[in-house]
Amino acid sequence: MQPKTEFVKFLGKGAYGSVDLVKYIKRDDNALPLYAAVKTAECEDYNSLEREIQILSKLEGCRRIVQCYGNYTLEEDFDVGGFRVYKMVMEYAAAGSLFSFMDSYKDRKLPETMIKDFTRMILQGLVSVHRLGYVHCDLKPDNLLVFPCRQSYELKISDFGSSRKVGEYSDCWDVDLPFVGTPVYMSPESVRSGVAEKALDLWSLGCIVLEMYTGVIPWSEVEFEGLAPALSKGKAPEIPKSLPCDARKFLETCFSRNPKERGSASDFLRGEVVSGFSLPPLKLKIKLAPEKPTNVSKKPLKLKIIPPKPPQFKKGGIKPLKLKIMPLKPPASSFVSVQ
Structure with missing residues (x-):
C-alpha cells in the first residue's frame, strides 16, 4: 500500500526531472519522514534516474551525500495527463540549494x-x-x-x-x-x-x-x-x-x-596540496631556545652549597604542654530492659 502524500511546493527542475516537497499524511512505514523531496522523471529520462539511484545506493550512509528513503527502487506513477512517470524519494534540505x-x-x-x-x-x-x-x-x-x-x-x-x-x-x-x-x-x-x-x-x-x-x-x-x-x-x-x-x-x-x-x-x-586552506590537521609548533655561541670558552662549573636556614620560632618562652585525660564512656547497651 502506497503511503498517502500531500503536495507542499515545487522545489526545482533539473536536466532529468523536477523535484517537489511532499508531506506524508499517512505513513505505514515508520522509516518514512514527515517531509521528503520527491524527484520525478518522465520515461525518456528513466535511465538517468535509474543510474542516479543505483549510485546513491552504493553511497548509502555517507554523510556528505544526499540519502534516499525506501529500498532504492524507483516508484512508478502517473502524472495528471495519464503518462507514466518514475519517482525517487530523498531527504529534504530545508535550507535549499x-x-x-x-x-x-x-x-x-x-x-x-x-x-x-x-x-x-x-x-x-x-x-x-x-x-x-x-x-x-x-x-x-x-x-x-x-x-x-x-x-x-x-x-x-x-x-x-x-x-x-x-x-x-x-x-x-x-x-x-x-x-x-x-x-x-x-x-x-x-x-x-x-x-x-x-x-x-x-x-x-x-x-x-x-x-x-x-x-x-x-x-x-x-x-x-x-x-x-x-x-x-x-x-x-x-x-x-x-x-x-x-x-x-x-x-x-x-x-x-x-x-x-x-x-x-x-x-x-x-593539506598536501595547499596548506592552510583545506583545514589540515593541527600541528604543534615548538620554539627552541637559541643556541649559545660555540666560540665562548667554557668555564668549569662551581658547586655552591647553601646551608638550610634554622627553623624560626616566635620570641617568648615555650609553655609546657598539658595532657588532658578523658574517661571512657561505657558502651551503649543494645538490650532492652524487660519488666
Whole structure:
C-alpha cells in the first residue's frame, strides 16, 4: 500500500526531472519522514534516474551525500495527463540549494569560515564518490544541498544523473554543446575529450569556491559562444587579487591546466596540496631556545652549597604542654530492659 502524500511546493527542475516537497499524511512505514523531496522523471529520462539511484545506493550512509528513503527502487506513477512517470524519494534540505542559500547573504558572498567548512564537506563527499570509481560530472551550487544543523549548516552532494565511471565517455556529449555538465563549471579537458576523470570535479569545485567568495557566477564576463574556445585554450576563471593568499593558491591548484597537477580530493583534505586552506590537521609548533655561541670558552662549573636556614620560632618562652585525660564512656547497651 502506497503511503498517502500531500503536495507542499515545487522545489526545482533539473536536466532529468523536477523535484517537489511532499508531506506524508499517512505513513505505514515508520522509516518514512514527515517531509521528503520527491524527484520525478518522465520515461525518456528513466535511465538517468535509474543510474542516479543505483549510485546513491552504493553511497548509502555517507554523510556528505544526499540519502534516499525506501529500498532504492524507483516508484512508478502517473502524472495528471495519464503518462507514466518514475519517482525517487530523498531527504529534504530545508535550507535549499547552495545557490539559493547564497542569495540570503549580502552580494551573495559567504563568510570565509563558512566557505572553508563547505569546501571541506564537498571534498569529503568527493572522496566517497571517487573512491567508488565515479565522477560526479555536474558539480555546481544547484546540486549542493544545505541542511540546517543546530547553529550551523551541513552540505551534501546531490543529483548524480550525469555521473559516469572514471574513464567513461559521456553520452551527454553533443557537437553543438561540447560539455559534459553545466558549461560554466566545466574543465578544459571535458571540452576536448568528454571523458570523465576525477580531476574534472576538482575544477568544478574551484569554480564553486570562487563563487562563494565573490558572489558572482564564473565566466560571467564571457559570452556563451566564447566559453568553449576559452576553455579549449586552457584559460581559467579570473581569480581576484583581493582574495586571501591561501584561497588564491587553492583556486590556482584547482584550475591547473594539467589535470594531474590538481591532485585529488584526499590530498586537499590532508593539506598536501595547499596548506592552510583545506583545514589540515593541527600541528604543534615548538620554539627552541637559541643556541649559545660555540666560540665562548667554557668555564668549569662551581658547586655552591647553601646551608638550610634554622627553623624560626616566635620570641617568648615555650609553655609546657598539658595532657588532658578523658574517661571512657561505657558502651551503649543494645538490650532492652524487660519488666
